Amino acid sequence: MQVACESLTFTRGEFTLSCTGIFGPGLHLVTGRVGSGKTTLALLLADLLHPSSGRVCLEGVERVTLSFQNPEYHVTGATVRAEAASYGADPDAVADAVGLSGRLDDDPFALSRGELKRLHLASLLSMSYDLLVLDEPFSSLDCVQKHRLCRALEERGGGITVIFTHERQILPAVDHLWEVEGGTVRDLGAVPGAIPHWRHAPPYLKQALARGLAPHNITLKDIIEAEAACKTHD
Amino acid sequence: MIEISGLRHQVLSVPSLALEEGDTAVIGPNGSGKSTLLSLLAGLSLPAEGKIMVDGRPPRQVEVGWVSEFPDQSLLFTRVYDEIASPSRFAHLPCAEVTRRVEEAAALVGIEYLLPRTFRELSGGERGLVALATALSSGPELLVLDEFDSHLDAETAGTVAKALETSPCRYCVRCTQEMETAAGADTVLYLAHGAVKHAGTPDQIFPTLKETCFYPNSWRMREHAGRL
Amino acid sequence: MQDARLRLICTVLLSLAAFHSIIGAALVYLWWLIFSRRRASFPSSPWTAGIVLLTLGLTALLTEFTGGDGVSYFFRLSAVFLIAFWAYREREPGELLAVGTALFGRGLGFDVGLAGEMGMEALASLETDVARTRMALQLKGKQWGRKALVPFALTVLHGQMRRSTERAALLAIRGYRGGGSICLEFRPDAAGYSATFLAGMVFIFSFVPLGDVFI
Numbered sequence: 001m002q003v004a005c006e007s008l009t010f011t012r013g014e015f016t017l018s019c020t021g022i023f024g025p026g027l028h029l030v031t032g033r034v035g036s037g038k039t040t041l042a043l044l045l046a047d048l049l050h051p052s053s054g055r056v057c058l059e060g061v062e063r064v065t066l067s068f069q070n071p072e073y074h075v076t077g078a079t080v081r082a083e084a085a086s087y088g089a090d091p092d093a094v095a096d097a098v099g100l101s102g103r104l105d106d107d108p109f110a111l112s113r114g115e116l117k118r119l120h121l122a123s124l125l126s127m128s129y130d131l132l133v134l135d136e137p138f139s140s141l142d143c144v145q146k147h148r149l150c151r152a153l154e155e156r157g158g159g160i161t162v163i164f165t166h167e168r169q170i171l172p173a174v175d176h177l178w179e180v181e182g183g184t185v186r187d188l189g190a191v192p193g194a195i196p197h198w199r200h201a202p203p204y205l206k207q208a209l210a211r212g213l214a215p216h217n218i219t220l221k222d223i224i225e226a227e228a229a230c231k232t233h234d
Numbered sequence: 235m236i237e238i239s240g241l242r243h244q245v246l247s248v249p250s251l252a253l254e255e256g257d258t259a260v261i262g263p264n265g266s267g268k269s270t271l272l273s274l275l276a277g278l279s280l281p282a283e284g285k286i287m288v289d290g291r292p293p294r295q296v297e298v299g300w301v302s303e304f305p306d307q308s309l310l311f312t313r314v315y316d317e318i319a320s321p322s323r324f325a326h327l328p329c330a331e332v333t334r335r336v337e338e339a340a341a342l343v344g345i346e347y348l349l350p351r352t353f354r355e356l357s358g359g360e361r362g363l364v365a366l367a368t369a370l371s372s373g374p375e376l377l378v379l380d381e382f383d384s385h386l387d388a389e390t391a392g393t394v395a396k397a398l399e400t401s402p403c404r405y406c407v408r409c410t411q412e413m414e415t416a417a418g419a420d421t422v423l424y425l426a427h428g429a430v431k432h433a434g435t436p437d438q439i440f441p442t443l444k445e446t447c448f449y450p451n452s453w454r455m456r457e458h459a460g461r462l
Numbered sequence: 463m464q465d466a467r468l469r470l471i472c473t474v475l476l477s478l479a480a481f482h483s484i485i486g487a488a489l490v491y492l493w494w495l496i497f498s499r500r501r502a503s504f505p506s507s508p509w510t511a512g513i514v515l516l517t518l519g520l521t522a523l524l525t526e527f528t529g530g531d532g533v534s535y536f537f538r539l540s541a542v543f544l545i546a547f548w549a550y551r552e553r554e555p556g557e558l559l560a561v562g563t564a565l566f567g568r569g570l571g572f573d574v575g576l577a578g579e580m581g582m583e584a585l586a587s588l589e590t591d592v593a594r595t596r597m598a599l600q601l602k603g604k605q606w607g608r609k610a611l612v613p614f615a616l617t618v619l620h621g622q623m624r625r626s627t628e629r630a631a632l633l634a635i636r637g638y639r640g641g642g643s644i645c646l647e648f649r650p651d652a653a654g655y656s657a658t659f660l661a662g663m664v665f666i667f668s669f670v671p672l673g674d675v676f677i
Contacts, residue, residue, distance in 0.1 A: 013355070033387040035357020048597045065601050072621055073594040076602060076613040086602055109620050114264030139384055142263040142411060143447035166387045169412065169451055200388070203414065204451045220451055224458050278631050300635045307587065308628040311579050313556035321636040322643075326568070329645035352555045354586070372637070 001025050001061055003045060003131060003160060005185070007054035010040055016052075017041060019185035023131075027153060027172060028162045029218070031200035032180030038164040041185060042066060042135045045162060061130040061160065069136035071120040075108045080119060083108045087123040098122045113140045125152050131160045138167040146170040150219075168202035173217040192216050236275070236376075236405060240284035245428035246270045248284070253405070256420035257398070260409035261448055266425040268409040269303070269380055275407055276300045276378040288376055288405070299369030299377040299403070303384065306361035314348050314356070314364050321372040339371035343397045359390035366394060370401055377401070379408035383415060391415075413440075413450040424448070463497070463657060465650040466557040467564055472661040473549040479661075479668035480541035484534055486668025487541040493664055494544050497657045503548040514543050558582065560646055569641040576642070580629065584622070591621045 003023040010017045017037040023045070032038050043049040044056055046066035058064070068074065077083030081104040084091040095101045098118040100111070108116060117140045124132070138146050150172035153161060163174070177188040177198050188194035195201070195218060196209060208215060208223040215226040236253040246267040260268050273279050274286055277293030278300070288296045302308050311317045318339055322332040340346045345363050353361060362382060369377060377398075383391055391412075398406060408415075416422055422439040424432040432439045443449050463469045476493060479486035494503075505511050518539050526532025562575025595617045604610050 033357070033389060034359035034362075034385060043597070046601070048600070066597075068594060068598065070594070072617065072624075073591075074598045074602075075617050075620075076599065076604065076610075078613075109616075112265055136385075140264075143413075144263055147447055168388055169414075170447070202451075203388075204455055207452075207455065220454065223455065227455075227458060273631075276635060278635065298635055300631070302628055302631070304628075308625060308632060309583060310576075310629060310632055311556065311559075312583055312586070316556050316559065316579070320638075320642075323572075324633075324636050324638040324642045326641065326643045328643065332643065332645065353583075368636070 001130060001160065002059050003061060004057040004059065005044075005054070006057055008044060008051050008056060009053045010037075010044055010049060011052045012040075016183050017044075017180075017185070018054075018183060019044075020054075021178070021185065021187040023160050023162055024176075025158065025160055026175035027156075028160070028176045028178060029171070029174040030162060030164045030178040030180060030185075031166060031198075033200075034166060036180045037183060037185075038180050039069075039135055041180060042133050042162070042164050045131070046133045058131070063129045064131040064133075065124065065127075065129050066133040067120065067124055067135060067137060069139050071113065071116040071140075072109070074120050075116075077108060080104050080106050080108055080111070083119065084123045087127055089123040089126040094119065094122045094126055097126075114142065114145070117141060118145060121149060121152075125156065129159055131162070132156070133162045133164070135164045136166070137163060138165055138170070143170055166200070169204075170220075171202065171218055173219050173222065177218075191218065235289065236407075237287045238284070241274070241281050241286065242283035243274055243279070243281045244270050246274075247428050248430055251423075251430055251433060253407070253421060255404050256406070257418075258405070258407045258421040258423060259416035259419035260407065260423045260425060261411075261413065261416050262409075262423075262425035262431075267428040268425055270428075271425070272378050272380045272407065272409055275376070293376070296376055297372055297374045299372065299374035301362075301365045301369050301379050301382040303381045305365030305382055306358045306385065309353055309361070309365070312352050312354070314345075314351050314353065317353075317364055318349070318368045318371050321368065325372070335371050335373075339367040342370055342401060343367040344393055359386055362386050362390065363393065366397065370397070370403070374403055376405040376407070377403045379406070379410075381409050381411065383408075383410055383412055413448060414452055417450045417453065463552055463651075463654045464554075465648045465654045466554070466561045467648060468650060468654040468658045469549060469552055470561055470565075472658055473545055475661045475665040476545045477542050479665045480538055480545065482538075482668045484537060486664060487538040489664040489667055490541040490545060493657075493660055494541075494548065496660075497653075498544075498548050499551070503544075503551050505547055505550070511547070515540075518543070555582070559644055560648070563644045564646055564648070568643060572642045572644060573640060575644075584625070584629075587625060588618070588622060591618050595621075 005019040005021050008019045017040050019041060030038060044051055046064055047056065048066065075083060077086045080095060080100055081091040084094040091104060095104050100115065100119060121137060137149060141149065147170055150170060153172045174191055176190050177194040179186045179188060179200060188197050204220055204223060205218055213223060213226040213230060215222040238248050238251040241248040260271060262268055274281055275293060276298050286293055309317055310320060315336060318336045319332050322335045340349055343363050343366055345367060348360060348364065362385065386394065410416055417436045419436065422436050423430050424439055424443065432442055440449055440453060476490050480490040518536055522532035522536035525535050558578035559575035562578060563571040565571055566574060595614055599610050599614060
């Protein structure tokens with residue numbers, strides 16, 4: 001199972017995005033400045049945009065979905081119940097998980113943006129997809145919800161998950177790192193080997209690297225563990 | 235001084251609160267009333283009960299700058315220049331003064347090069363900077379930023395921090411999910427369930443939040459390094 | 463044409479001329495051949511031009527068969543749309559504010575221009591909303607059709623309502639109380655003046671028989 005970008009380019013006006021690389025099973029994290037073309041790449045991977053040249057080749061990937069930064073775009077149901085069901089999810093289970101059990105018959109647009117984002121993500125994550133593309137999944141969530149989302153993403157069995165984000169505090173443990181810069185998508189490789197080359201690393205990780213630590217992954221927990229390991233070694 | 239007394243509005247209830255001049259960071263979980271508090275401070279809505287005074291005046295009589303959570307999606311014009319000029323034009327200022335203010339605000343945020351452009355050519359981060367320059371162009375006494383940093387990348391956030399440091403604004407109230415930003419403020423307010431649970435300096439507030447994820451990563455790392 | 467005021471005058475004169483008479487429409491086609499950018503003065507999407515032509519054609523056919531003068535209708539209205547497309551493609555961002563204020567002053571004129579500018583911005587955001595909402599429907603495996611139309615329209619409407627609330631807040635916070643000052647900067651050029659002069663001639667010839675003018 002893989003998604004291969006073969007000499008992929010997309011041009012709009014003076015902006016061109018190019019990508020060559022393979023997204024295999026596991027959790028991929030793509031970072032880059034706001035406006036660097038992250039959303040464009042996300043749309044290309046999910047076949048929602050047609051490339052200007054090259055192609056996105058899906059192998060063994062059938063069920064594909066994408067989550068927009070703005071959860072409003074996804075709403076099709078008139079009630080929270082209908083909205084969860086529209087993803088094929090079990091409304092009661094989803095509402096229970098995100099603390100909206102009492103609001104199953106409310107209009108989804110009556111929810112706050114944070115609540116709507118939680119409902120959308122929980123509905124999406126309760127289903128199984130071969131390719132799950134998430135554009136800024138952490139936006140509009142507080143740190144409690146961000147941690148929950150990280151756990152849910154880490155626990156997702158099988159499939160390819162690609163996260164596009166500029167979040168720099170709370171991140172899940174990932175398998176592969178990518179960067180978008182100056183219109184080019186760079187494959188940094190598998191974690192932990194890729195970590196030292198990661199220019200958009202969050203501040204806590206940069207500090208740890210500067211102190212000579214070699215964390216196994218990119219979360220704060222990994223750094224604290226690396227530090228402990230380093231001290232016991234001494 | 236910003237003084238709040240007997241305030242009740244939607245989920246929010248603040249019996250009494252005083253904010254000194256300087257930067258105030260408002261933190262707390264989703265739905266705790268942060269945005270509500272900010273829109274009241276900015277004078278966008280009037281409190282159902284109680285009052286807010288900024289140096290003895292209600293917010294609507296104070297020059298306020300405001301940037302929303304999605305600055306890149308809430309623009310009035312298609313050209314950067316028109317957007318930054320709008321507060322001055324609305325105030326019927328003479329041409330030369332409008333130009334001066336636009337140029338001054340753009341220089342403060344470091345976006346002079348964006349002035350002749352249209353929004354279509356701008357990245358999300360650049361749009362955020364334009365929104366900030368517009369808010370600063372009228373020389374506000376009070377600047378209100380509603381989670382505006384949540385869509386900025388690290389580089390752009392750095393530019394913003396510098397611009398805010400040099401701005402002559404007396405009060406800056408911002409709500410943020412970035413605890414590192416909050417740790418750099420003069421005052422921190424922690425809101426939960428519509429109430430101000432803690433108010434004080436970062437050194438006073440964050441120790442009470444040590445068991446939660448609202449504790450800054452850098453503090454946690456520092457302490458961890460110290461303990462080992 | 464860079465001067466928005468001259469362009470507006472041309473648009474009004476030529477549209478009236480084309481609509482009024484066959485001679486006027488014929489002269490408008492000539493004017494268009496001289497002053498337009500040809501292909502670049504058509505809508506960027508061939509769909510828009512296609513739909514307009516189709517609607518015009520059908521109405522003309524219907525008029526012809528019900529005893530009206532469909533051919534003349536088609537000829538005149540096509541010229542009107544040609545000018546409309548030209549004016550739309552020639553426009554520059556931000557000029558509505560200046561044109562409004564130049565024509566009707568710093569009070570009403572500024573407000574009219576502001577409404578126009580905000581309308582243009584709203585149109586651009588609507589385009590994004592529509593595209594994203596369609597993609598989201600597609601992701602849920604919903605067919606694009608009659609059944610999807612209601613939730614689709616609701617989502618787009620909701621997005622626009624949220625934006626208009628935010629726009630209202632922005633106007634209030636930026637101290638908008640009606641009217642405003644603007645420094646007018648128009649760049650009239652020789653080509654603009656000659657185009658406007660000829661548009662004026664076209665207008666006159668459309669209303670006054672040629673013979674009357676030259677005798």
